[in-house]
Amino acid sequence: MTAETAQKFKALEAQASTLFEIFTNAQYEPVAPAVLQPADIFLDQIGEMLRARTYVFTAPDGEELCLRPDLTVPISRLYLERHPDASAVARYCYNGSAFRFQPEGRTQARPREFRQAGIENIGVRDLEKAEAETLGLTIKAVQACGLKSFIIRFGDLGLFQALIEALDIPPRWQARLKHQFWRPASFHDLLHRLLSDEPATQRSQASIILTKLAGAPEKDASEIVRQYLEKQGIPFVSDRSLTEIAERLLEKREDIHGPPLSKDIAQLIENYLAISGPPRAAFARIVDLSKVAQINIDGALQAYTKRLDLFAEADIPLSDAIFNAEFGRNLEYYTGFVFQLEHPELDLPAGHIGGGGRYDHLIGEIGKGHSIPAVGGGIHTERLLLAVEGLSIEGEDTEND
Amino acid sequence: MTETDNKLILSIPSKGRLKDDTLSIFKKAGFVISKTGDERGYSGVIEGMNGVDVWFSSASEIAYQLKSGKAHIGVTGEDLIQENIYDADTKVNLLQSLNFGHADVVVAVPKCWLDVYKMADLEEMAPQFYREHNRRLRVATKYMMLTRRFFSSHGIVGYRIVESLGATEGSPAAGTAELIVDITSTGSTLEANHLKILDDGVILKSQAHLVASRTATWSQEQLDFKQKLKECMQAQFA
Numbered sequence: 075m076t077a078e079t080a081q082k083f084k085a086l087e088a089q090a091s092t093l094f095e096i097f098t099n100a101q102y103e104p105v106a107p108a109v110l111q112p113a114d115i116f117l118d119q120i121g122e123m124l125r126a127r128t129y130v131f132t133a134p135d136g137e138e139l140c141l142r143p144d145l146t147v148p149i150s151r152l153y154l155e156r157h158p159d160a161s162a163v164a165r166y167c168y169n170g171s172a173f174r175f176q177p178e179g180r181t182q183a184r185p186r187e188f189r190q191a192g193i194e195n196i197g198v199r200d201l202e203k204a205e206a207e208t209l210g211l212t213i214k215a216v217q218a219c220g221l222k223s224f225i226i227r228f229g230d231l232g233l234f235q236a237l238i239e240a241l242d243i244p245p246r247w248q249a250r251l252k253h254q255f256w257r258p259a260s261f262h263d264l265l266h267r268l269l270s271d272e273p274a275t276q277r278s279q280a281s282i283i284l285t286k287l288a289g290a291p292e293k294d295a296s297e298i299v300r301q302y303l304e305k306q307g308i309p310f311v312s313d314r315s316l317t318e319i320a321e322r323l324l325e326k327r328e329d330i331h332g333p334p335l336s337k338d339i340a341q342l343i344e345n346y347l348a349i350s351g352p353p354r355a356a357f358a359r360i361v362d363l364s365k366v367a368q369i370n371i372d373g374a375l376q377a378y379t380k381r382l383d384l385f386a387e388a389d390i391p392l393s394d395a396i397f398n399a400e401f402g403r404n405l406e407y408y409t410g411f412v413f414q415l416e417h418p419e420l421d422l423p424a425g426h427i428g429g430g431g432r433y434d435h436l437i438g439e440i441g442k443g444h445s446i447p448a449v450g451g452g453i454h455t456e457r458l459l460l461a462v463e464g465l466s467i468e469g470e471d472t473e474n475d
Numbered sequence: 476m477t478e479t480d481n482k483l484i485l486s487i488p489s490k491g492r493l494k495d496d497t498l499s500i501f502k503k504a505g506f507v508i509s510k511t512g513d514e515r516g517y518s519g520v521i522e523g524m525n526g527v528d529v530w531f532s533s534a535s536e537i538a539y540q541l542k543s544g545k546a547h548i549g550v551t552g553e554d555l556i557q558e559n560i561y562d563a564d565t566k567v568n569l570l571q572s573l574n575f576g577h578a579d580v581v582v583a584v585p586k587c588w589l590d591v592y593k594m595a596d597l598e599e600m601a602p603q604f605y606r607e608h609n610r611r612l613r614v615a616t617k618y619m620m621l622t623r624r625f626f627s628s629h630g631i632v633g634y635r636i637v638e639s640l641g642a643t644e645g646s647p648a649a650g651t652a653e654l655i656v657d658i659t660s661t662g663s664t665l666e667a668n669h670l671k672i673l674d675d676g677v678i679l680k681s682q683a684h685l686v687a688s689r690t691a692t693w694s695q696e697q698l699d700f701k702q703k704l705k706e707c708m709q710a711q712f713a
Contacts, residue, residue, distance in 0.1 A: 260630030311648040322590035
């Protein structure tokens, strides 16, 4: 627990029971997954960057463990334990500790040990309905705790995917753009590289082998690579196969000989990512862009409006909501709708006290089985308490140890 | 306070070329270091200076001593400072590079990866690798922090670090990692293990430094000594 005083401890406990009441009344089943988790699954799913913020350690028997940095992965594991075939519908709620190293120093709003409360809605096939339910319940919960003013910021990774897939560009570029979406600087570099008229810098071995591959049929590529390595006396010291190496060399060949990305398409992508504003106005802007570019993203647009209609039906206060096309870029396991609740007075970069989104691949990847739709929302309870109590939370480190 | 509490602690490498080069440059600068007691012991003095205790420590231990303020001044590699001290700029102060102990920390991949010659290639091949092998690329290294920072600055996330405490260059051939981050001075070990350095894969060009601790307690006298030592060292490279 991070509570420094009995008083704060009691306040957090009281808040927790209010949150739980809202969740359980909505038929969400309380679950309490283990605090200690196998490090491997987390690191595979969340990657090295969160590892830098995760407390990883070795158990006396040599097993690599971590203190969970969030609860979505532990709950996905719990779900798979109960439903190994990953087909059942499940609604879970939780309130438990999570741990993150704070590289910029610890403050009341940035504790290294905090309690996260939230819900996970797994297996519901009507995606937008599950999203509206999740967002609606998360909002109802923070309101029940006394939070009056907040901003809903949301994004839609499904729209971005649809946009890229609708563009008239080679599939290998689509794959690369989708992959780099999560890293804005690299994404920008990639766009720039694709736009360039000059062929990709050809260096050393790559240029020689690419000359050898020029004009060769694709099926011969592996053999050409093998012969080249043999002649150069370079032994094969890798799990990667000749086919994998040849496949990427062929892509490089295409990049060098094919036309560069058109300026119009690059501009369209940049324009889309710059969209930010009230949900309906943002929608109109996206429709405009797609009409001018003559691309068909109707499916994703329909999902967007259906979602907004359901939000309205669920009394979600949309007057202060903001749609950000870029939003969601720092949360790699999300796949579609993403949201964040922000309290402007909280002394944090976006003042965020809760958030969540759709993560349709996570359970499939953890269970090495098929995917199942899932969406969740979590609340940083210490921050919620700070926001509700209107405490000043300056940047100083108030924890002692 | 006892007398030893007031002493300035100078921590220098305890063995090998680093130790010899350190002793030699201190001597040239006018500071003759000798061991006290047994030759195999780990403590010494600077001749004619009562206020200084010399410790002989391992190069990475010196980084920790400077970080925690147990030592006031030390000689160690910049690679070890950057790797072992989370927020190095706030904990230590690099007074002077010493022009020995040169080693580059580099990213190296198997030479047979003809399609990979830049950092950006790593992230581009990561999805293909995941698809074919059902796991992330593994990077063997003892430089976990430097690796994370450097990979992150290149927007690379599709990898896992495998901690390696020795013979890192052999990891790709042994099948325990796909690529490595390690130090190299001549490149011959990489060559012998059929690895190549990526074109933009030099993380740090490291060398031995004279380093002062920002967390140690300094008396005015000790600050004066630091200034004098710094100036004498700088004069060696003027």
